[in-house]
Amino acid sequence: MSFAKKIFSALGPFVLAVVILVIILFSPTKIGNTVSSDTLEKAATSMSINVIKGNIIKNEAMQSEKYVPFFGSSELSRIDSFHPSVLAQKYHRNYRPFLLGAAGTQSLSQFSMLSSMGSELKGKKAVFVISPQWFVKKGIKKEMFSLYFSPLQTYQWLLNLKQVDKNASYYAERLLTFSSVNQDTSLKTMMEQVKNGEELTESQKDECALKLNIFSREDDLFGRLGLISKQNEIRKSMKALPTTYNFDKLDMLAYAQGKKLANNNPYELNNSFYSKRIEPIENSLKNSQADYDYRYSKEFADFQLVLDEFAKLKMDVLFVIPPVNGKWSDYTGLSQEMLDQFATKIKTQLNDQGFNNVADLHQYKDSKYFMNDTIHLGWRGWLTLDKQINPFLSQKAKTTPQYTIKSYYLSKEWQMKNPETLTSNSDN
Amino acid sequence: MKFLTPYESPVYFIYIAIAFIPIIIQLLRGKRIIWYQNLVTLFFLYISFGGVNRFQGIAIILYVVWQVLLGAAYFRYRQKKNNSWVFYGTVLAGIAPLVIVKVAPIWQINPTFIGFLGISYLTFKAVQMIMEIRDGIIKEFHIGRYIQFLIFFPTISSGPIDRYRRFEKELTTAPTQNKYFELLSKGIHNIFLGCLYKYILGYILGAQLLPYVKEFAINQGGVSLGVLAYMYVYSLYLFFDFAGYSLFAVGTSYLMGYETPINFNKPFLSPNIKEFWNRWHMSLSFWFRDYVYMRLMFTLMKKKVFKSRITTSNVGYFALFLLMGVWHGLTWYYIVYGLYHALLICINDAWLRFKKKHKEQIPSNKFTQAFAIFITFHAVCFSFLIFSGFIGTLIGFPMR
Numbered sequence: 167m168s169f170a171k172k173i174f175s176a177l178g179p180f181v182l183a184v185v186i187l188v189i190i191l192f193s194p195t196k197i198g199n200t201v202s203s204d205t206l207e208k209a210a211t212s213m214s215i216n217v218i219k220g221n222i223i224k225n226e227a228m229q230s231e232k233y234v235p236f237f238g239s240s241e242l243s244r245i246d247s248f249h250p251s252v253l254a255q256k257y258h259r260n261y262r263p264f265l266l267g268a269a270g271t272q273s274l275s276q277f278s279m280l281s282s283m284g285s286e287l288k289g290k291k292a293v294f295v296i297s298p299q300w301f302v303k304k305g306i307k308k309e310m311f312s313l314y315f316s317p318l319q320t321y322q323w324l325l326n327l328k329q330v331d332k333n334a335s336y337y338a339e340r341l342l343t344f345s346s347v348n349q350d351t352s353l354k355t356m357m358e359q360v361k362n363g364e365e366l367t368e369s370q371k372d373e374c375a376l377k378l379n380i381f382s383r384e385d386d387l388f389g390r391l392g393l394i395s396k397q398n399e400i401r402k403s404m405k406a407l408p409t410t411y412n413f414d415k416l417d418m419l420a421y422a423q424g425k426k427l428a429n430n431n432p433y434e435l436n437n438s439f440y441s442k443r444i445e446p447i448e449n450s451l452k453n454s455q456a457d458y459d460y461r462y463s464k465e466f467a468d469f470q471l472v473l474d475e476f477a478k479l480k481m482d483v484l485f486v487i488p489p490v491n492g493k494w495s496d497y498t499g500l501s502q503e504m505l506d507q508f509a510t511k512i513k514t515q516l517n518d519q520g521f522n523n524v525a526d527l528h529q530y531k532d533s534k535y536f537m538n539d540t541i542h543l544g545w546r547g548w549l550t551l552d553k554q555i556n557p558f559l560s561q562k563a564k565t566t567p568q569y570t571i572k573s574y575y576l577s578k579e580w581q582m583k584n585p586e587t588l589t590s591n592s593d594n
Numbered sequence: 595m596k597f598l599t600p601y602e603s604p605v606y607f608i609y610i611a612i613a614f615i616p617i618i619i620q621l622l623r624g625k626r627i628i629w630y631q632n633l634v635t636l637f638f639l640y641i642s643f644g645g646v647n648r649f650q651g652i653a654i655i656l657y658v659v660w661q662v663l664l665g666a667a668y669f670r671y672r673q674k675k676n677n678s679w680v681f682y683g684t685v686l687a688g689i690a691p692l693v694i695v696k697v698a699p700i701w702q703i704n705p706t707f708i709g710f711l712g713i714s715y716l717t718f719k720a721v722q723m724i725m726e727i728r729d730g731i732i733k734e735f736h737i738g739r740y741i742q743f744l745i746f747f748p749t750i751s752s753g754p755i756d757r758y759r760r761f762e763k764e765l766t767t768a769p770t771q772n773k774y775f776e777l778l779s780k781g782i783h784n785i786f787l788g789c790l791y792k793y794i795l796g797y798i799l800g801a802q803l804l805p806y807v808k809e810f811a812i813n814q815g816g817v818s819l820g821v822l823a824y825m826y827v828y829s830l831y832l833f834f835d836f837a838g839y840s841l842f843a844v845g846t847s848y849l850m851g852y853e854t855p856i857n858f859n860k861p862f863l864s865p866n867i868k869e870f871w872n873r874w875h876m877s878l879s880f881w882f883r884d885y886v887y888m889r890l891m892f893t894l895m896k897k898k899v900f901k902s903r904i905t906t907s908n909v910g911y912f913a914l915f916l917l918m919g920v921w922h923g924l925t926w927y928y929i930v931y932g933l934y935h936a937l938l939i940c941i942n943d944a945w946l947r948f949k950k951k952h953k954e955q956i957p958s959n960k961f962t963q964a965f966a967i968f969i970t971f972h973a974v975c976f977s978f979l980i981f982s983g984f985i986g987t988l989i990g991f992p993m994r
Contacts, residue, residue, distance in 0.1 A: 180786060215805050243813065269812050309987045313805050351597045355646045392806065443815050 190387075191380045201226040201390070206233070208395035211251050213243055213268045218275070219316035220389040221282055221382065224266065228286035233264040234559055235287070237276050237472075238295030240269035241488060241542040245396055247403040248420055248548035250293075250555055256404045257411050261559045263293070270310035272300040273468035274340065280475045282319035284326070287479050289566065291559055295486040296469070298460045298508050298528075299541055305464035308344060315346040317353075318381035324356055324366065325374040332573045333474045335361050336467065413553070420545035424535025428544075433493040439539040456499030460508045462582050466515065470575040473519060477569035484523045484558045485516055486551060492531035494540045502531070507585035514588050515580075520569040525554045597645035599711060600638070600751050601842045604793065607785065613637065614849055618778065621851045626768040631850065638747045643710065650710035657691055657713065658744055661720040662737055664688055669727050669735035681728050688724055692717040700924055712751035714921065716744055718881050723758055725885055731759070739765055748846035752839055754857040754877035761852065769851050781848030784841045792838025799831035811988065821979070821988065828982050829975040833862065836875070862974070865966040866946075867938045870974055887914045907943070912936040922981075931981040938973055 201209075201223055209223045210233060217223050227233040236242060236250065242265045245252065250263045266279055276294075280287070300306070320341070327334055338360035341347045348354045356370055366374070406423070408415060424434070431440040444451065476483050487509055490500060509528045516524055527543075527550065530536045538544025543551065574580055598606050613634045620627045643651035668684045695709040723740065726732045743761045769777060807827050811820030840857035847854035861874035871879045891910050900906045912933065919932020949956055979985065 215809050219805075268809065307987065309808075309984070313808055349599075349602075351599055351602060351646065355597060358646050388802070446816075 191383050192376075193383065194379065196382075196386055205390060205393070206230070207262075208393050208397060210262060210264045211245075211396040211400060212393045213265050213396075214393050215268070215314070216389050216392060218266065218268060218271065218279060218314055219318065220385040221318060221322070222385050222389045224264065224279070225283055225286050227264050228283050228290070232262050234261045234291055234293065235283075236263040236265050236267070236293045236295070237280070238265070238267040238293075238486075239271050239297055239300070240267075241295055241297065242267050243269065243396075244538045244542045244544060245399045245403060246538065246545055246548065247406045247423060248416070248545050248552065249400070249403065250548065250552065251396075252400050252403045252407070253548075253552055253556075255400060256407050259556065259560060267295075268314075270307070271314055272297075272306040272310070273465055273472050274306055274311060274337075275314040277337070277468070277471040277475060278314075278316055278319045278323070280472060280479075281323050281326070282316070284479060287481060289480050289482075291482045291484075291563070292476070293484045293486065293555060293559075294472070295488060296512060297488065297541070298490065298505060300469075301460035301463040301465045301508060301512075303459070303463055305468055311344050312346045315344065317350075318378065318385055320347070320353070321374045321378045321381060324360070325371060325378055327360065327366070330360055330363050330365060332576060333471055335363055336576050337471055340464075340468065413549075416549055417546060420549045421535055424545040428535065433491060433497060433540075434535060434537070435491065435494065435539045436544065444540075451498055453499035455495070456501070458500055459504055461504060461511060461585055464581060466511070466581050467576045469512075470515070473516070473521065473569075473575070474571050476521070477519070477571050480566055482523070482563050482567050483521065484525060484554060485521060486525045487512065487528050488541070488543050488547065489528045489531040489536065491537040491540050494537075495531070505531075510588060511583065511585040514585075515575050519571055519575070520567065523554075523558065525551055527551065597641050597647060599642050599647070600747070601788075601792070601839055604789070609638070609641070610846060610849070617850055621768065621774045622771065622778075624768055624771050624774075626765075626851065628765075632742070635742075635745060635747050639745060639750070642747075642751070647711075653708055653710045653713075654716075654745075657708075657710070657716065658741060660691065661688065661716070661744060662741060665720065665723055665727070665740060666735055666737060668724055669732070672727050672730075676728070681724075684724050685721060688720050689717055696921070696924060715750065715753050715755055718753075718755045718878075719744055719758070722755075722881065722885055725889075726758065736762075746847075746852070748850065748852075749843045749854055752836070752843070753875075754840055754843060754855050755881050756854055756877070760855075764852050774851055777848040777851060777853065781845045784845030784848065788838045788841030788845060790838075791834045791841060796831060796835040796838055799827055800835060803827050804831055808984070811984075816988070821984075824982075824984060825975050825979040828984070829978040832978055832981075833858070862971050863967055864970050864974075865963060866970055867935070867942045867973060870970055871935075871939075874974075882914055882918060886917060887911075890914070904943070904947075908940045911939045915939075925983065927980050927983045927986060931977055934977050934980060938977075 205223065206227045209217050210227065224235075228235065251265065253259070254262050267276070323337075338357040342354065342357050342361060347357060352373065356366055356374070359366060359370075406419070408419070428434045428436045428440075430437045431444070433440070433444075435444065490505060492502075494500075495502060495505075505528060509526055513524055513526065516522075527536075527547065530547065530550065533546060533550075535545050536543070536547040536550070538547070596605065598609075600606065616627065616630055617634065620630075639654070640651075643654055664684060664687055668680075671680060691708055692713055695713055723732065727735070739762050740758070742765060743756070743758050746756070746761070749756060768774075804824075804827050807820060807823040811818060811824045814820045837858040844854050844856055855877055857875055857877050859873040859876065861870055864870035864873055887910055890913060891906065894900065894906050894910065895903075900909065915932040915936035916929065917932070918935075919929040922928040922931070
């Protein structure tokens with residue numbers, strides 16, 4: 167009797183807690199209310215980790231006609247008066263960018279987000295900023311991958327997997343190289359199967375559905391916490407802009423702002439970035455990037471996953487290739503020839519499969535105040551890009567885009583393909 | 595069949611609850627059912643090292659065969675002779691699989707054919723055995739018991755590191771009914787506390803808070819408040835995750851009637867770094883103390899390598915912690931982590947000597963005690979920041 171009592175007093179509260187938790191997590195319907203337009207507005211520029219890893223906010227935003235997804239990475243966080251979010255708001259455009267990306271999100275994270283929004287994005291437009299810096303030999307760093315890894319989106323992907331094609335098995339193989347995936351034994355089992363081209367069993371699908379439900383409830387409950395809005399920054403940045411849009415006037419303004427805000431260093435980097443990040447270690451950075459090479463990388467295949475998904479969703483996408491600050495790359499020895507070849511290679515991958523909207527800005531490397539810092543677009547860079555973004559997004563598409571996806575671009579051969587051999591091929 | 599690494603998810607405990615019913619009933623009657631216990635062990639090893647992890651399963655079988663042959667051969671040899679070089683050779687052969695697993699990644703080789711989760715902990719147990727055979731403490735080499743000791747599943751993948759003689763004593767005698775009653779309730783308590791640590795606190799810290807502070811630190815760049823926040827969150831996460839795991843391992847052992855030693859004892863309340871190592875991952879630090887440090891000190895002193903005792907002990911600390919760093923993995927931050935701790939201990943020793951000489955001038959009260967805990971906590975947290983490798987992520991990002 168006393169033993170039973172002891173057990174009961176020890177276990178009672180625990181059992182009660184478990185029951186409550188089970189009710190919350192396993193309830194098949196949403197617990198929270200729908201996302202308010204105010205939250206959407208905040209989230210559109212927050213680039214918060216919850217938004218990236220979650221579904222509730224970004225998927226709700228994609229349902230509306232107003233928001234257009236902007237996929238990218240750290241450059242999206244450099245807000246100034248010419249940032250796409252600022253221009254769209256100031257000039258009352260018929261679209262608002264929904265920034266999907268943050269420092270360290272590369273193709274794999276973008277693919278995860280993209281596939282989790284599938285039905286909401288069908289036939290829509292998007293802007294995708296491709297950073298050359300992603301294309302290091304091994305692709306995304308493990309730490310960065312784990313930071314943005316979303317179990318919610320991964321289980322969703324598994325559950326929605328209609329057939330195990332080459333892309334799916336490549337993605338599974340890639341995921342298995344990260345500990346966030348292969349430490350979870352059941353996830354690892356399923357990914358191994360997909361990698362080998364096997365379908366999931368019915369009971370595995372049930373498990374995915376159950377896990378997906380749990381993660382969705384979690385997203386409901388916590389997905390809205392901790393959104394740090396950049397709306398204030400945007401409103402402040404808007405004030406400097408003239409009421410009517412005139413490109414030449416705006417360009418002069420962008421030049422003037424750049425000149426004022428990037429004057430404490432010879433590289434035209436914005437002042438605070440220079441004094442905080444560069445100045446303390448400036449000497450050690452001289453020629454430090456001489457052997458950087460973005461031409462051979464796993465990322466080319468990871469990026470192909472994104473392209474395949476865009477094609478499946480019949481989306482119309484504007485791809486952006488930003489430059490690297492020329493003065494800075496001269497100092498660090500980053501090879502311009504290599505960057506040119508990188509641009510050639512990535513454009514081949516795009517054009518060959520029918521993705522023809524490419525804003526290749528890489529030749530603007532020496533334009534004054536084009537860049538905010540070493541690798542991120544700034545004042546005149548954003549404005550120049552706006553010349554393509556605005557017409558692209560403001561006008562309705564005339565025809566649905568036609569793509570021809572080639573699995574060759576997933577191959578090791580393509581990853582290691584020398585871009586110099588490409589130009590000669592296309593000449594023939 | 596659902597495959598799970600030990601304590602990976604709460605489902606594991608449902609298996610334990612069911613599989614343990616006969617064990618618990620028999621123990622409450624004062625008996626061990628060894629054959630059933632071994633069956634349960636095989637079952638749990640199968641769900642951990644089968645399915646997708648089957649290559650690890652093969653590796654662990656080969657590994658155990660290797661260690662048992664090595665132990666048996668050395669035991670037979672030691673009954674007649676005691677050549678130091680044979681002993682060194684045996685120890686080297688014992689740690690060889692672990693060394694290969696740790697070194698292979700340098701050449702981009704994935705050592706799946708030989709490695710498995712927990713290889714370190716099995717190696718610690720095996721090396722200990724060889725050393726104690728040499729010392730002549732192990733009087734009888736019982737292959738069956740040795741295997742049961744090596745593959746004792748509650749502690750297989752991350753410890754705590756038990757001692758053979760202690761384990762053997764419990765294996766051969768069942769606890770009394772009263773004793774087991776106590777173990778049972780302590781075991782349940784430990785498992786629940788472990789749930790709080792690992793599944794709740796560890797989860798909030800690791801899966802929810804850590805990404806935030808990481809992102810915050812990356813966006814700020816360089817040395818910032820974000821890095822400080824990351825340091826605290828990561829350190830606490832490390833503690834709750836691992837201490838939770840250890841509580842599970844100890845709790846599960848208790849349910850089986852084995853008093854596996856505890857691994858953590860409020861480490862963040864340590865007033866100095868030595869005390870910290872007596873409270874943090876205790877079974878590991880005691881293992882390193884008994885089987886590396888003490889033996890190294892003994893050799894250095896006997897051979898009079900250094901004149902001063904202080905130099906000798908400081909050299910010993912550096913060797914010990916360097917080894918510990920290398921054991922964690924051959925990356926710069928583990929090695930720096932090890933050397934940093936060696937430095938902390940040397941400084942701590944020097945301070946203690948200084949304090950002894952100037953007893954009258956240095957106050958000792960509640961305030962200084964709290965201050966000591968504060969300093970130790972931060973010194974340790976900083977070491978975990980190094981350990982996390984996050985500094986490397988932060989540097990060069992995103993300036994590329």
